[in-house]
Amino acid sequence: MSFDVIVVGARPAGASTALLLARAGLRVLLVDRARFPSDTLSTHQIQPPGVALLRRWGLLDALLAAGAPLVRTARFDPGPAVLEGAYPGPDGVLSPRRTVLDALLVAAARAAGAEVWEGFAVTGLHVTDGRVAGVEGTPRGAGRPVTATAAWVVGADGKHSTVARSVAARPYRTRAARSGAFYAYVDGLALRGGEMYPRPDRLGSAWPTNDGLAVAFLSVPAHRFAQVRSQGLAAGFAAGFAGLGDLGERIAAARLAEHVRATVDLPNTFRVPYGPGWALAGDAGLVMDPITGQGIANALRDADALAAALIAGLGGAAPLPAALAAYHRGRDRERRAMYRLTTGLAAFGPDRVGRRLYPAIADDPAEVTRFLGVLAGLVPAGPYFGPANLLRLTVARRRTGRRAHPARWRGGLDVPEP
């Protein structure tokens, strides 16, 4: 059993990587210990850059047909001002249930020619001459271990990646887990597009998903997780939404369609995503708190970039180490500012920036759209939260007939460093 590439993990990062490699004609094995359709502990906003990739890969229509609506407007209500408007560009936010999304991606990878082993748990890597050359694992129900070999192994096996651990992929920019998350499916909750309510001690949000339901998400500081839980999951969840605009009242008047899920297993880290015979994609290579809902789109972006690097490298069009180095650099360049924004938000506390920024832009539809573009990963967060832009949006807009010079700005407005 020998392949060009073995991909471990068959959700957004892995199934998409396998799909793209198989479409390029590579012999691909995709394995997962789960059997699909399979749920996982995650809400499911896909940010517009991820939606754009699903469209490009020809999968968006099938997802939309499965019933989750594309949301093109959002309401961001931090308290003193409400920012309500449209996302930039043609693609909004889509929140398909993971049972739907992940099964669709696996089916697409299989249809593209990838061999798929469901119910196969990878227990270790096959290493020859100091480089990864395959995987070892056990098919569920069969006692006999199996070894499959390949030119390259992709670890798309999530935040507790077996592949990353086996190759000792170096972590960096690690931040301790900062938040705890709760979510539930709500029946009969009318929404104004996507809704987000950040507060110094919590964040609530709600998005329409499949089956006419909404998925409601509550994030609290990690040290408050046990206290919210101790009220009973349903009661603690409902109490967490109280006072978030009128969302709490609307949730209280609606019906929980399923039990409340909760987790405090929310690490934040980058890992070096490649080495001899191996590469990482999705949460295995870079995981961040779900408070900004970036993980799925990030996984899809990784799949796109990593598949391109492997196709070029294994096909001889470019030296593979250079292609993978470019994948690493591109990923970090693209995500660094959002990681900083995300870990800053998940640390909770006073919002120094927002206090001035939100009231200054709330009445300007173009600026609201731009801000929503930052949250969606469409507008780079780094320059947006840089002093020059914040000065433009706050101080300069308040002064009439006089432009303040960015260099004179001493306010230190920036995304709070965690």
Ligand SMILES: Cc1cc2nc3c(=O)[nH]c(=O)nc-3n(C[C@H](O)[C@H](O)[C@H](O)COP(=O)(O)OP(=O)(O)OC[C@H]3O[C@@H](n4cnc5c(N)ncnc54)[C@H](O)[C@@H]3O)c2cc1C
């Ligand atoms: C509470 C919560 C809410 C979230 N909400 C959002 C959101 O709204 N939007 C968003 O974009 N992101 C969200 N995320 C993050 C999102 O879930 C992840 O970023 C995303 O699932 C990462 O995809 P992935 O393919 O990299 O890994 P995963 O989805 O974790 O998939 C990894 C796969 O690898 C398999 N696997 C692992 N180890 C092995 C092994 N040894 N052998 C075989 N198979 C293995 C697993 O079975 C799994 O199927 C949320 C996360 C949490 C915890």
